Amino acid sequence: MNETKAPEAPRKLGATAPRTRLSKLFDNRWAGLAGLLIALLAPFVNASDYALSIMTSAAIFAMLASGLNIVVGYTGLLDLGYAAFFAVGAYTSGVLATRFELPLLVTVPAVIVVTVIAGIIIGAPTLRLRSDYLAIVTLGFGEIIRITANNLPVTGGPSGIYGIPSLTDSPVTFYYVTVVIVAIAIIGASRLGRSRLGRAMRFVREDEDAAEATGVHTYRVKLAAYIAGAVWGGLAGVLFAGHLSAISPNSFTFLQSALVLMAVVLGGMGSVPGVVLGAIVISLLPELLRGVADYRYFIFGVLLIIVMLVRPQGLWPARSKEALK
Amino acid sequence: MTLLEVRELRLAFGGLVAIDGLSFSVGEAEIVSVIGPNGAGKTSAFNCVTGFYRPTGGTIAFDGKSLLGKRPSAVAAAGISRTFQNLRLFGELSVLDNVRAGSHLRLKQSVFDALLHTPRYRRTERECTAEANHWLDFVGLRGDRCSEARNLPYGEQRRVEIARALAREPRLLLLDEPAAGLNHAEKTEMLDLIRRIRDLGIAIVLIEHDMGLVMQVSERIVVLNFGKEIADGRPEEVRRDPAVIEAYLGSDTHA
Numbered sequence: 001m002n003e004t005k006a007p008e009a010p011r012k013l014g015a016t017a018p019r020t021r022l023s024k025l026f027d028n029r030w031a032g033l034a035g036l037l038i039a040l041l042a043p044f045v046n047a048s049d050y051a052l053s054i055m056t057s058a059a060i061f062a063m064l065a066s067g068l069n070i071v072v073g074y075t076g077l078l079d080l081g082y083a084a085f086f087a088v089g090a091y092t093s094g095v096l097a098t099r100f101e102l103p104l105l106v107t108v109p110a111v112i113v114v115t116v117i118a119g120i121i122i123g124a125p126t127l128r129l130r131s132d133y134l135a136i137v138t139l140g141f142g143e144i145i146r147i148t149a150n151n152l153p154v155t156g157g158p159s160g161i162y163g164i165p166s167l168t169d170s171p172v173t174f175y176y177v178t179v180v181i182v183a184i185a186i187i188g189a190s191r192l193g194r195s196r197l198g199r200a201m202r203f204v205r206e207d208e209d210a211a212e213a214t215g216v217h218t219y220r221v222k223l224a225a226y227i228a229g230a231v232w233g234g235l236a237g238v239l240f241a242g243h244l245s246a247i248s249p250n251s252f253t254f255l256q257s258a259l260v261l262m263a264v265v266l267g268g269m270g271s272v273p274g275v276v277l278g279a280i281v282i283s284l285l286p287e288l289l290r291g292v293a294d295y296r297y298f299i300f301g302v303l304l305i306i307v308m309l310v311r312p313q314g315l316w317p318a319r320s321k322e323a324l325k
Numbered sequence: 326m327t328l329l330e331v332r333e334l335r336l337a338f339g340g341l342v343a344i345d346g347l348s349f350s351v352g353e354a355e356i357v358s359v360i361g362p363n364g365a366g367k368t369s370a371f372n373c374v375t376g377f378y379r380p381t382g383g384t385i386a387f388d389g390k391s392l393l394g395k396r397p398s399a400v401a402a403a404g405i406s407r408t409f410q411n412l413r414l415f416g417e418l419s420v421l422d423n424v425r426a427g428s429h430l431r432l433k434q435s436v437f438d439a440l441l442h443t444p445r446y447r448r449t450e451r452e453c454t455a456e457a458n459h460w461l462d463f464v465g466l467r468g469d470r471c472s473e474a475r476n477l478p479y480g481e482q483r484r485v486e487i488a489r490a491l492a493r494e495p496r497l498l499l500l501d502e503p504a505a506g507l508n509h510a511e512k513t514e515m516l517d518l519i520r521r522i523r524d525l526g527i528a529i530v531l532i533e534h535d536m537g538l539v540m541q542v543s544e545r546i547v548v549l550n551f552g553k554e555i556a557d558g559r560p561e562e563v564r565r566d567p568a569v570i571e572a573y574l575g576s577d578t579h580a
Contacts, residue, residue: 188440195439195446196432196453203426206415213375213409214493215401215430224436322419322471 031273032187039179043172052171053243056178058283060239063182065263065279066189066272067232072261073270073318074193075225076205077127078135081142082260085230087252088118089237091149094161094247099154104167104242108235115234116227123226127219142257150249160248167242178239185232190272192228201225202270266307268314277316328353328388328528329374329405329497335382336369336552343369344380345552351497351528356519358531358539361549362572367532368410370549371499375407376400387497402430406490407499410532412482414489416475420466423474423485424457427492460488464518480511487518497528504535516542540564548572 042055068082092114093107126137149155156162168174192198200221203211208218241247259282267278285303289296307315329351336344344366351357359367372378374385376397385392387403395403406427415423432453438446461470464484468477474485483503490498500519504512512535519542523529533539539546539560546563548556550572556563563569 191439191442192436195436196429196434196449197436197439199422199425200429202418202422203415203429206418207413209377209397210409210413210415211426212377212397213401213407213413214426214489215398216426217396217398322421 032183032190035273035276036179036183039183040176043175047172049171052175054284054287056171056175056239056243058280059175059178059182060236060243061260061263061283062276062279063185063236063239064233064260065267065275066186067229067236068260069264069270069272069275070189070192070201070232071225071229072264073275074198074201074205075222076131077222077225078131079138079229079257080135080254080261081138081140081145081257082229082233083252083254083256084122084138084142084145085115085118085233086237086240086256087145087149087249088115088230089234090241090247090251091155091161091237092234093238094164094241095154097164097241098161104165104238108238111234111238112231115230118234119227119230120223122230123223127222127226139254139257142252142254146249146252149252156248158249160246160250161241162246164241164245164247166245174243178243181235181239185235186272186276189228189232193270193272197221197224205270262304266304266315268317271314271316271318274314274316274318278314281315326353327351328355329530330386331370331374331383332385333383334370334373334380334385336366336373336378337381343552344373346383347549347552347554348383349547349554349557351530353496354523354526354528356523356529356531356542356544358533358543358546359549360533360536360539360546364551365549366552367549368501369552371407371501371530371532374400375405375499401493401495404496405499406493406495406497408483408486408490408501408503410501410505412479412486414474414482414486417473419472420461420468420470420474420477420485421454421457424460424488424492425453427460427489427494428453428456430493456492457488460492461485463491463521464488465514480507483507483515484518487522491522491527495527497530498522499530499532501532502534503531504533504538512538 039059043052064082064086068079071077071079089111092111093104096102096107096110097104122138122141126134129137150158166174167177200211200216203214203216204218204221212218263278263282264275266281267276268274286296286300289299292299327350331350332348334344334347347366347370349357359370361367369378373380374392376392376395376399380393387405390403392400392403415426432449434446434449438449458470464487466481466484466488468481474482477485487503504515507515516538519529519531531539531543543560546558546560547554548563548569555568555572556566558566
């Protein structure tokens with residue numbers, strides 16, 4: 001364990017442990033504002049189409065990670081098929097927008113409804129399973145969604161859907177719209193975590209029996225976590241469809257699910273600033289490594305292994321130490 | 326007035342009979358101890374009452390209503406709290422969060438309150454924290470309430486678990502070996518705590534191996550051996566019961 005990490009205030013006995021300036025700086029709110037500021041100012045540094053596209057993808061990826069964090073980080077349910085909800089959102093939005101020529105924004109209510117249903121369909125029968133079995137079922141579900149999209153006429157088969165209208169005309173505005181939506185989603189996920197339901201999710205993660213004994217209906221809480229994760233993933237899918245204007249089954253492979261999970265684990269399970277940081281590292285690192293061409297993913301993999309060896313708890317682990325109000 | 330009524334309870338795992346026709350009742354604000362050698366079926370009986378095991382026969386009624394077939398969270402909602410033999414705290418969560426779990430059922434807070442941080446969100450969170458602090462004061466917790474529960478010493482963790490069970494505001498509290506692993510001074514405090522809980526009007530069923538504690542605190546004692554009830558009576562009666570002495574006390578000179 002690395003003891004030099006900044007975010008933790010020194011442990012002191014008694015309820016009046018003074019909080020250092022450093023721990024205040026790393027208070028989630030300030031970190032969130034700083035992150036938002038960086039995201040808003042980034043186009044002033046580099047606003048090439050390429051850079052904007054990468055940054056938009058990174059923001060969408062951060063939203064995915066914050067959604068999966070509700071399932072994996074808060075509730076402790078291992079989900080290996082998270083890209084399925086991403087796909088359900090992107091396809092629902094893409095099909096509605098191209099078939100009925102609807103603006104992307106109008107498809108959002110339908111996406112929410114469809115992803116909630118998808119969450120219930122997958123969650124209701126499987127959440128009775130123990131965590132390792134659940135992982136296998138979610139893995140299978142992820143593949144089923146991708147293969148279904150690959151074979152249905154309405155989803156355009158292997159070539160997918162193209163010509164999806166964007167939310168805005170210019171990539172710069174789309175980037176800003178994405179940042180605002182993603183920021184709201186991240187704040188939402190964080191607030192959910194600090195609520196009655198979010199606490200119940202953590203009780204389930206820590207000890208299901210003890211949670212039941214205190215009156216937490218663990219099955220309902222797990223289902224709620226699953227549905228929340230599905231909605232977050234689905235809405236990220238809408239942004240994804242609008243960003244690329246074309247989607248195909250290739251965007252929703254197991255690798256995508258694994259990468260989101262990697263962002264959550266790398267950043268620190270259960271920690272909102274952590275998973276956002278993890279998502280940004282996972283999505284930007286391969287781009288920064290373009291210089292080494294063929295060795296890109298080799299170095300990417302080695303770096304991930306090194307990070308997990310040095311900081312197994314994640315880059316920015318969740319703190320359970322409470323600040324006094 | 327009878328609060329908990331267990332009749333002819335039977336529990337079998339395949340061919341192994343863990344509980345064989347157990348009957349006992351607990352009145353309001355009464356302290357009843359369940360004692361017996363290891364493997365006698367005490368914890369199994371707790372698990373049947375709280376919905377963790379499904380009994381193969383018999384009836385369990387709480388306040389006149391059957392508890393059979395209810396899941397543990399529904400039993401908790403009906404007004405029964407429990408602690409576990411091996412501490413089952415939420416170790417990585419703060420001490421306060423552990424006790425807040427007890428308020429879960431009473432907390433009127435929707436997801437929208439949480440997402441929008443409505444005045445109701447702030448009020449319910451404040452109340453929940455105040456309740457948690459109240460129960461931690463009640464059990465006399467020493468130590469940092471804001472840090473992770475697993476960092477507390479063992480005896481303090483026991484108190485946190487009881488505070489969590491009390492925050493549910495139960496009418497019946499099941500304590501599974503609350504004094505196990507405590508030193509002499511801590512046991513005395515536990516004895517005092519159990520009495521103070523009863524004085525709140527909460528009935529207590531206690532599984533305990535420490536005979537000194539059991540004899541001092543119980544109003545009635547139920548003795549189990551091999552899943553069968555062999556005695557039920559006041560401490561002084563049970564102490565003299567030949568069947569009990571043979572099955573249990575006779576084999577344990579510390580008693």
